[in-house]
Amino acid sequence: KQEVTQIPAALSVPEGENLVLNCSFTDSAIYNLQWFRQDPGKGLTSLLLIQSSQREQTSGRLNASLDKSSGRSTLYIAASQPGDSATYLCAVTNLYKLSFGAGTTVTVRA
Amino acid sequence: GAGVSQSPRYKVAKRGQDVALRCDPISGHVSLFWYQQALGQGPEFLTYFQNEAQLDKSGLPSDRFFAERPEGSVSTLKIQRTQQEDSAVYLCASSPQPIQGADTQYFGPGTRLTVL
Numbered sequence: 001k002q003e004v005t006q007i008p009a010a011l012s013v014p015e016g017e018n019l020v021l022n023c024s025f026t027d028s029a030i031y032n033l034q035w036f037r038q039d040p041g042k043g044l045t046s047l048l049l050i051q052s053s054q055r056e057q058t059s060g061r062l063n064a065s066l067d068k069s070s071g072r073s074t075l076y077i078a079a080s081q082p083g084d085s086a087t088y089l090c091a092v093t094n095l096y097k098l099s100f101g102a103g104t105t106v107t108v109r110a
Numbered sequence: 111g112a113g114v115s116q117s118p119r120y121k122v123a124k125r126g127q128d129v130a131l132r133c134d135p136i137s138g139h140v141s142l143f144w145y146q147q148a149l150g151q152g153p154e155f156l157t158y159f160q161n162e163a164q165l166d167k168s169g170l171p172s173d174r175f176f177a178e179r180p181e182g183s184v185s186t187l188k189i190q191r192t193q194q195e196d197s198a199v200y201l202c203a204s205s206p207q208p209i210q211g212a213d214t215q216y217f218g219p220g221t222r223l224t225v226l
Binding site: 004034036041042043044045046049089096097098099100101102103 | 151154155215
């Protein structure tokens, strides 16, 4: 069974600092890896999707890397803002099933 | 355009009651998924539909859980004889194509079920 782990579980930083969120998974036979954002009381919003053949994806201040052989991904958020405060979830796809980590809850202090 | 919608947003049930949770996927989306998210955890896969066919129900925790999508659009997740351990947020997601592993899934806001 695919196991996905996210470290740290929570993170608090001052505004402007860069964020580094880590994700690891046990089974490297994945189709892709996604990073989601979850706000309280709301659903998940997909931030970045990295295909298994790719090494990284970028969108604005977000950059995600994937090392499939070692089972690791890192999400970088540059110049954090209070609006970045949310829970960030990593998920890997085996065929159609998404396997999620428990998330990293980020607080950006103004 | 309209996203995935779910109703009700909140449901409180007494232990032993039956509940029905509704999901309206994005119009035209072929694939539909249900996930269960316990407090402080990531979502866990429950079941997958391609149009009206339920292709995978391996994640349903017990035979008290039943899902259907009779016309290939709206889906209902039914839980019979609810137990306290069923308390969770139930998320629905849809995707435009039969899943080939490359498409993202679009999530609804979820239904928070509390069983007393």
